[in-house]
Amino acid sequence: MKRFPFFIILAFFTLAGPVVFSQKKDSTLLKAPAPNPGAMPADSVKKLPAYDLKKGRDPHKATLYSAVMPGLGQIYNRKYWKLPLVYAALGIPGYLYFYNKQWYKKTAFALAVLVNGSYLTSPDSLRRVDPKLIPFINALDNNDLINYRNTFRKYQDYSALFFLLFWGLNVIDATVDAHLSQFDVSPNLSLQISPVLIPGSNATGLNFVFDLHKAKPRPLEPLN
Secondary structure, three states: OOOHHHHHHHHHHHHHHHHHHHHHHHHHHHOOOOOOOOOOOHHHOOOOOOOOOOOOOOHHHHHHHHHHOOOHHHHHOOOHHHHHHHHHHHHHHHHHHHHHHHHHHHHHHHHHHHHHOHHHHOHHHHHOOOHHHHHHHHOOOHHHHHHHHHHHHHHHHHHHHHHHHHHHHHHHHHHHHHHHOOEOOOOOOEEEEEEEEOOOOOOEEEEEEEEOOEOOOOOOOOOO
16 A cells, blocks of 8 residues: 555656656747847848958959050059059050151152152242251152151051050950959968979979969958
8 A cells, every 4th residue: 555656656757747748848839939028129120231242343344444445444443553654655656656657748748749840840849848858859869768758657557556555455454453353362372382292203392382262251240
């Protein structure tokens, strides 16, 4: 008789324990979370600022700007120190082009006056000849006038060629700068040097590894 209550109590906990635990577990799953009075309303939560993962410049825009107007791509890339170089590289050939073109026309006109003999029949044509070219007409030296004319024509063509070349270099420079702006090229460049065994021989050498990786995006700052 003394052991009877003990077996009843043991049987009760053995059978009722899982039921109570399952009821507690089910009630926990079905129970709605209690409202937090200290929580902020949804409409008052600050929106996180949009973070631009691509802080570099757009190469397509830089190319277009430089192609339309020299130096505009450098301004877009914020490389203002390159503007004097761009304008000097384009200004010098541009000036030489018009200079040689002007003297080409003068020597061609003087040669026409000399060959046609209009310096004798038309004093007005002789007055239109540049004073620096009058000695060639007085000496009837048409060979030198031909050489000067051809030389000015050649320099004119060279000036136009260099102008177009520097214009293209201006576009390439802006495009390359825009591409490089998307990479981390200053603080995190790394060079690793390690010994290496050359396969097939007992010789050893040095292994140079350059780490050129894209810049990692900065983490978002926590809200205050």
